[in-house]
Amino acid sequence: MTSVALGPTDQLDPRLLEHRRELTGYCYRMLGSSFDAEDAVQETMVRAWRGLADFEGRSALRSWLYRIATNVCLDQLNGRQRRALPMDLAGNPYPPVEASLAGRRPMTAWVEPVLDRQVIAEDGDPAEQAVARESIRLAFVAALQHLPPRQRAVLILREVLRWKAEEVATLLDTTVASVNSALQRARATLADLDGRPAPRTLDDEDRELLARYLDAFERYDIEAFVKLLHEDATQHMPPFEMWLRGARDIGTWMQGPGAECAGSRVFLTSANGTPALAQYRPRAGGGHEPWGLHVLEIEGGKVAHISSFLDLGTGLFVKLGLPAGFD
Template identity: 45%
Template sequence: MSVDAWLAELGVGGLGEAGEAEFSGLAQRHRRELHVHCYRMLGSFEDAEDTVQETFLRAWRRRETFEGRSTLRAWLYRIATNACLDLLAKRRPEPATGGEVLWLQPYPDRLLDELPAGDADEPEAVAVARETIELAYLVAVQHLAPRPRAVLILRDVLGWPAKDVAELLGDSVNSVNSALQRARAGMREHLPAERQDWTGDEDDAGTRELVRRYTDASVATDVDALAALLRDDVRCSMPPTPGLHIGRDAVVTNWVDDGFERMEGLRAVSTAVNRQPAVAFYQWREDAGAYLPLTIDVLRATGGAITEIVTFHADRFPRLGLPERLAADGGTA
């Protein structure tokens, strides 16, 4: 079915202004899920934004190639995946190494809430959607070469049949199945050992209490109290700044060396990022007469202890919908 015929079935005109507007409107319905798909592929919120724009541009330019053999959604996913692969070949020809991803950026839960409900009643589907957006998954998947990465996401996250993935990539089904096995093995090397015990549910009282204690100790710059909340093998990173610190002693030493204990005038705002608890920190600036953005810590907790801290810089605050400043009384300025 051509796009003209498809639009005619919808009761709109051909590929004139009316058809273009209808096509754009239908494609835009899938923007958020395509953005999340590109984000999983790329690990960068901003690169995903650029790639979704490129996807819609390519879709419009190639509208005559849509024959109606698949849904518009599946067609857009094909274009988006290829756009991601093209960007990876151009900007990052080699995957991440060493357990850190310098281009990693956070994804706010308020935007993830825009995703269609889908199989919301299926516990397994809900778990997959949640676990594959957490930062630990994003870091692990960025260590895969681009094509196995695409195979893994299309097969294990989106649930595409192997034959459809093979058609998209121009490979055989055997090649796709082989790439999937390699990708799964690669993920096991980089995922946390407690894969089945990822971040506690947001309604879990124990996790909320742990985050509260972490927040209070951070605002008080109490390193000893913070150290007591960390698991022995905790991991800490701060993309895009290089450096992955592994183990409680290494993390605490880094904090002390950076002068954390001497910091003053901190305030905190709780939020949620990548379906994980997060704490945004502000610091008092006398010249501004307000608390200004400092950093945001995204936490992973397991068994009542913090197992990972990923810290992002203040430039992420606008994307996360956080206040640009806090008043002297701690409220939004």
Template identity: 60%
Template sequence: MNDVAQLEAYRPELTGYCYRMLGSAFDAEDAVQDAMVRAWRGFDGFDGRSALRSWLYRITTNVCLTMLSSAQRRVRPMDLGPAGSGRATDAGEPRPDEIWVGPVPDSRVLPERADPAEVVAGRESIRLAFVAALQHLPPRQRAVLILRDVLAWSASEVAELLDTSVASVNSVLQRARATIAAADLGADVHRPLDEEQRALLARYVRAFEAYDLEALTTLLHEDATLSMPPLPLWLSGRDEIAVWMGGTGGGCQGSRLIPVAANGVPAFGQYRPGAGGIGHDPWALIVLDISGGRIAGVSNFLDTARLFPLFGLPNHLD
């Protein structure tokens, strides 16, 4: 295997690491590309005293820490203020892309593994709620938590990577765990072969495409949330969501949904009827959280110009 091929074999897991660190699929790909270039240029000087994987993670971590030193913390609409009203006629002015925790395709960040337990753990650690919670941690705490609790590195390995002591790593990890434990991460892991989840998703697609709001409402948790980045408005409660969908959100009637996999959970590309009734045009990437057999969260990401190509979705449906 040549030098480039050796490095490229690590791209998916490094992209997943950077996505958790940075909260953006686009920033993650930029960070990994930067790290790969640095590694390729310095490959001849790699002396083999550490494993190639550890060496790459050291380079990648430094790239992420540098990017985070000048970046604003990424958030979800729920972090900006209280829930709004489903009767609102204005969802607010769009906020800059740089402030939002964004979605990521599973295929970019979850290397295929034979161990089902590792697949489940990987899906858990890229869920929107978990990645958003990570953004509340200082950058080095973030790195320690991901390396120790997500990637299962030893304290000594993390200490060597960060040029610090094992005692310091353990102290930082304890503080990071306390912050994450206080976050609301309640949702089920997506299991594509789970018959109950498949049936729920099938009912969701039928109800949404028929725009049957009564049927849709029965699929939602009583305290379900709806958000629409880059718009700051978010809603809490199935009644508020139903009011919004029947009013301001009524333009979604006649939509079609194309399934994709995002953040370890079910997701769909939503296409609304095109201008003049010709076909369907991109409207949102819908990412669902499921809990207890119902939908607990609906995140509608409206930046389709960038997200649909990232997820391999067409720019028009005939």
């Protein structure tokens, strides 16, 4: 057997490392956290290196790594509460006042964002990239968290990665009938949750909208900003439990409790298969500090939803590989 690794984990064979990005995407969908996914992939690499003596070429290296990654994720999910988004927890929107910030949970309670570049090959097949972007949309990842872990694995492997039922059965040490049954139950759950957003690509009008959105935010022209939102647009702000509904309430929030964001610097990136804004708020004493990653959903030529993941001492931006600040 040809060795797959050369020694310590920082000297892994390139054939092992070339699967790292797609494994990160798989673990992210399973766990709902890019940071937990990175930890899971690292553990997968360690287990693979330690288990080389048991890998005798009986299956493809990629399948073997997915088997290890699945077991790592199932171990992590054992006894753990599902991650969610604020709108999943509260039936009614909050008023746009500072008192709405009273409820706060640790980031481990929330579905966390992932940058597209962390999980999608930039030089991949366009059709495969489109499927990958759809399958990391926040609504879909949040819906996945409602599934029992093994159902979650079955659905991702079968419907996102397009594995055959026989391959999934082998990976999970179960039968094809069990895989098909789990897939049917998982599909029914997702259908009830309406967690599959319609796939779409950005057109020229969307790009123009994003340019105006960026400009209005940096100028902190709230009147212009609100005009770019759907009338019933929504926004939530993990780690806070609050969420807002309506362009008017979002504008009121930005002019009230959120007014300290005036003077921010922002730049456009891609997260969870959609456009996103990385915002750096003015820092006391000068410069700009990481503040929020705003993941946007665009529908009908306007912004329909804003998921604002706030970096409140959590190191979110650094963990995502975004700049730690600006002068």
